[in-house]
Amino acid sequence: MFVDNRMTYLKREVIAAVASLFFDNKLKEEINRIPTKIIPRNSVSHRCCVEKDREIIKQRVIASLGFGLEDEKLVDESLLSDFVDKAIDRNSPDKQILSFIDEACKACVRVNYYVTEVCRNCVAKPCITNCPKGAISSDDKRAHIDGSKCVNCGLCLKMCPYHAIVYVPVPCEEACPVGAISKNASGKEEIDYSKCIHCGKCIRACPFGAVVEKSQIIEVLKSLTGSGKTTALVAPAIAGQFPFSMKQLSGGLRELGFDYVVEVALGADVTAQTEAEEFIERMASGDGMMGTSCCPAYVEAVKKHAQKFEKYVSHAKTPLSYTAAITREKFPQAVNVFIGPCIAKRHEGLDDDNVDYVITFEELGALFIAKGLDVSSCAESYFDLGYATCEGRNFPVSGGVAAAVTKILEDKGRRAEITPAYINGFNKKSISLLNIYATGKSPGNLIEVMSCEGGCICGPGVVANPKFAANKLKEFVDSKEHW
């Protein structure tokens, strides 16, 4: 489940600071001052000292400009202003969308097992006798694990009769459903992109905010302030994200500089229609089952980790893909910016020629702040290119996609043929579950999978509390607003 915390607010503050300087045309002159402005001398330090807090803010600013932090020497030796021109001249965003702030990351343990004070320093010492690596020794108080020898097998934890040994997780590794994150020889966390599904769970899991996204806001700001046109393709989840009406939000987007606002729920309607037709064909041809295809993190997980299930994944494109194609046809000169709750969409956007840039709701919120907009006082506006159905607008809630497909079958009088089953939130077990389903043992014939528990409204890039988001989205869906 999604957790908001001080880290997430700090992240948004940094993006707002960068964007605000961009709007004021002072990015290069003033950017070096951001760390001291956000962490003033008299502030309460989040870590050891304000200097360390500032260094971490500096690294967050670099990520906000769209760069990774892998080259520590470059990060150390450069001023923030050195990155500005490079960011502005960049032609395409980086494909490896995540990076680690090593400075923030070092807080985690290297060894996952720890002997607590509960240790009675017993005579038997089963921990020591059973350790295959001879990593445990004891002094006159208790046993100790030598981090340089321990291989994290966990035998000691199982053996201790007092339950004195605890498992201490590394939150990002624990959250990653596909084991793509691990420490390298020098203890620095690394992402194996041959395994990564871009789900973004690690970003929210790290309590030190060490996992950062390489933002595309500079590209978006350039487009918003330039002479060309820009289109906001808004994910349906947006309706539940802010304490404003959709009309006000649409107005706010236009005041930010977007020329057109298009709801991606339009494409969700196409996805649902395509999936419904394909479902009927697949059942007729004896496939027995079909998986949905709109969540890019799950589709990537199937490709990389659950290949047996791959042939069951619908060939329907994602709502974004359809919407971006329609938008490109209608407004061929405009830059298409997707705004959503999703990190995996960043990756999807990089592979789709019709999607130019992707930002999250968090980044949108930061842009509103930077521009000094209070959205509730923005002039009300509308969606371009028409309006989606209630079912399309309800896609971002767990169960929403299956409901839309079911509704189409119901309208054809074929409701009885469909039995939806759900994977609500992707975790380490989901991969094996999909592989089992692929052997024919599935609880339904339409498998809806959403990587985020609760659906897209609980994605890693949201600003709203999930409870608020669900109610607010429902309000919008039920209003059937076609203004």
Added chain:
Amino acid sequence: MKKTRITICTGTACYVLGGANLLELEDFLSDEMKSRIEITGSACLGMCKAASNDSKPPYVKIDDEVIHSATIQKIIAYLSER
């Protein structure tokens, strides 16, 4: 007894920088506390525009007193003292 009025700013800056979660405040309060307060959301209170450097959103007003960098814990601590 006159109830203590808690006004949560839902202007854009406050909402994005933490106000979104303050809207769930009621879930964290004891019944005793709930009985002596009244929670309302409000359009932008304008505090962020007038703020000094070390005062940050989200803003919450407890009767006429302004709390900056508000968190649920901070509000509860404040209410407990009254």
